[in-house]
Amino acid sequence: MIRTFFKHLWQSVKNLRRNGWMTVAAVSSVTITLFLVGTFLAVIFNTTKLATDLEHNVRVSAFLKVSVHDNDEEIADPNDTSKMIANPDYHKVYDEIEKIPNVTKITYSSKENELDKVVKTLGKEWKMFTGDSNPLYDLYLVEADKPENVKSVAKAIGKISGIYRADYGGTNTEKLFRLSNVIQTWGLGGAALLLFVAVFLISNTIRITIMSRQREIQIMRLVGAKNGYIRWPFFLEGAWVGLIGSIAPSILIAFLYRISYVAFQKSLAQEELYLLNPTSFVPQIIGLMIVIGVVIGSIGSIISMRRFLKI
Template identity: 50%
Template sequence: MKIRTLKRHLNDSFKSLKRNGWMSIAAVSAVTVTLLLVGIFFAMIFNFNKISQDIENDVHVRVMIERGTTSKQKDQLQKKLEKMASVKEVTYSSRKKELNKVVGSYGQSFKMFTGDDNPLYDVYTVSTTKPSQTIKVAKQAKKLKYVYDATYGGNNAKKLFKVMSSVRKWGVGFTLLLLFVAVFLISNTIRITILSRRDEIGIMRLVGATNSYIRWPFLFEGAWVGLLGVIIPIIVIDLGYGWVYRHMALSMASAGYSMLKPGIFLFQLDLTMAVIGIVIGALGSVISMRRFLKI
């Protein structure tokens, strides 16, 4: 395709968007809502998968020590933990050290939580002789004096997988429904364009315009609708994910888990949403052309 022809097709597609007015706005809005929910759904699923991997790889029990516990009391607790059956090793980590791990994983912004502002706990990491023994050891450790809580991977796995199953089931169904609505609205928008330009298209055919030449402006129009519809979802999801990441990092790190870092993940997610937007826009155009353009 020549550059001059491409420019003409692009100009025609822009004019059609303006000419269709509210119908174009409705189609763009449908794509916006759809891609916003698709983006949220993808962000949740990918992070659930990341956390589930953390859980599967976690064969340790994290024993959080109550605040105000003295060094002597901590030593007593450590001895009790070491004497427990199936315990291989007990390692101490102060709340300051735990915070340094968070800073290393999530960035310097978490350095503000120093001293008394540090919300983390001193922790004993208990390694078991067998992964199957972690549940038993965690339950026993939880009952000991000076223990605030004892967590292990399997403790959260069942809840996580149950939530994940529900999100996948309802999320996929709802997303497919919204995609259908978006494609339907886009196809109607293109239909209006085709009907309004019927005479012009007839003349183009008479003077020998090829089918591909006639198709391109409508394909571009659908693609523009999809691309315009992805702008707001990208902004909202990027800002929202960054906020959730900053606010959940500490609490998740205290349990030994982490979310996907925003940088590369958000770039990939944004690119995926843009591609989906363009595809459903082009698909809506193709449906309309098949039904009303007969080419």
């Protein structure tokens, strides 16, 4: 059994060399298709990851009114601004937010902190708005126990006295979720279509090589060779085509993904969004592409052989 397998394996390699241009054509079709499939899969997987991160990172931004100093334990005395007195309304808004059902975490961020984030994201020219020129608001970042409860939490916070506005992204966040679903659906459909085209191209290419060896197949059948014995070299030939065709796109996808990761991750991290780490994702996508290449090559070979093995 093992001896026969290696015999067929060697025969498949000889067939590839014998049909040089046909092999190049089949490998080229696999290479182009797998590059497109790999690109689609990388986009789909990362879109799914970002959508999941976004869904779990949706928080309510509760902006405090300018006159409200909810997080200051001491405030300037209204009668004498040179003196500091205890804030009678300290954490009044905070306590109201804490009472809202489904709230799990409340984090305070001053308008100075918010301006620092803007400077890091948009550039140092925004430093001109420091001090009294700062147009931003102090705010509470409020997290809910489940993403589906964020909307109701935002609505409840918006009714609290001292809150200027409660925002959770609203329509924009929902649009991002819908866009993510569209990309995943159509991306998977496109990848499936590309795989079908690849199987079709490979089966037709291998069929041409089989037609040129039709007489050889007929002789083998006349001497009593079983279909399985005849099919094995061609099956392995298709697998070789898929394997060889997956090498170039695997290397290219790995290279381009690492570049893309470095280019986009820094800006995404500021929003607490993360692409799939290349250390783990690149080996996975390469392994997946190799498996897909071998499978579609083998399937293409089986499809092309069916016609010639009918009694």
